[in-house]
Amino acid sequence: MRKLIAVMFLCVVSFTAYSWGTTGHRVVGEIAQNHLSKKAEKSIKKILGDETLAEISNWMDFVKSDDSYDHTHCWHYVNLPDGVTYENSEKNPCGDIIKAIDDHVELLKSPSSTKEEKVFALKVLTHLVGDLHQPLHAGRKDDLGGNKVKVKWMYKSSNLHRVWDSGLIDLQGYSYTEYSNILNRIGKEDVVKLQNSTPLDWLNEGVALRDQIYDFEGEKLGYEYNYKNIGTVEERLLSGGVRLAGLLNSIFE
Ligand SMILES: [Zn+2]
Structure with a gap:
């Protein structure tokens, strides 16, 4: 029994211990910073001071x-069995990534929120919008979003979730500023298209990637998996x- 509890504890810890690695979250923050409206930029500066979105993007992982x-651990993800939509899914009483995003959008919008609450809400949103774009943060419960899928990533013990959090990103060897500059080559039309969507759309896109993510044989993942993904x-x-x-532009409009 004690062994079982220890294993369960490890599973929970290993599931909550990761999300896009530090570089991935900073890339999301830095790209967002470059697409803020003047108004949003000004409002955010009033809340954060000189700190940038990239700089606050990992805070939610650090406070683990x-x-x-502890009450924020379940905000980083949602479990969805195959074929079940978020709307029809059994909700975690402690919350999930969709609910946490909704709640903190409201907190940021509310005129009665204190500055401290707004700083917190900005840190939460910056992190969770990133997490929601890591497809395994809307994963299957039975393998804890790929955490229980043990693999060797570039010859080192890892798991599928961690490969998507940081393995693939770190393999490229870019700093977050280099990577965001390289990725942020996007026209206005595509920006509008991307922004014309909801957190539920982002979640569903991630779920639709499951077949691709789990498409490998054996446990050795490396350059070929990188090439495909x-x-x-x-x-x-x-x-x-x-x-x-x-999202931030619409909040501070
Ligand atoms: Zn996270």
Whole structure:
């Protein structure tokens, strides 16, 4: 029994311990920063001071080391069995990524929110819009969004979730500023198209990528998996950034 509890504990910890790695979140934040309207930029500066969206983007992962934020652990993801929509899914009583995004959009919009609450809401939104674009954050419960799928990534022990969080991104060897500059080559029309969508659309796009993500044999993943999937990772990072900006622009309109 004790062993079982230890295993369950490890599963929970390993599931909540990762999301887009530090570089991925900063890329999303930096791209968003570049697509803010003048008005949104000004309002955000009033809330954050000199800190940028890239700089606050990993805060929600860092506070996982602080017990007083335990209630936010389930905000990073949602579990969805194959063939079940979010609307029809059994909801986690502790919350999920869609609910957390909705709640903090409201908090930022509300004229009665304090500055402290707005700083918090901005940190939450910047992180979670990123997480929602990592397709395994809307994953299957039975393998904990790929956390239980053990693989060797470039000859080192890892799991599928971690490969998507950071393995593929880190393999490219770019800093977050280099990577966001490279990815942020997008025309106005495509920006509008990307922003004309809701968090539920972003979630459904991620779910639709499951077949592609799980399409490999054996446990060794490396250059071939990178070749097949890095384009998707980069599309998700760019979409996340552009849409985070769209969301913030609409909040501070
Ligand atoms: Zn996260």
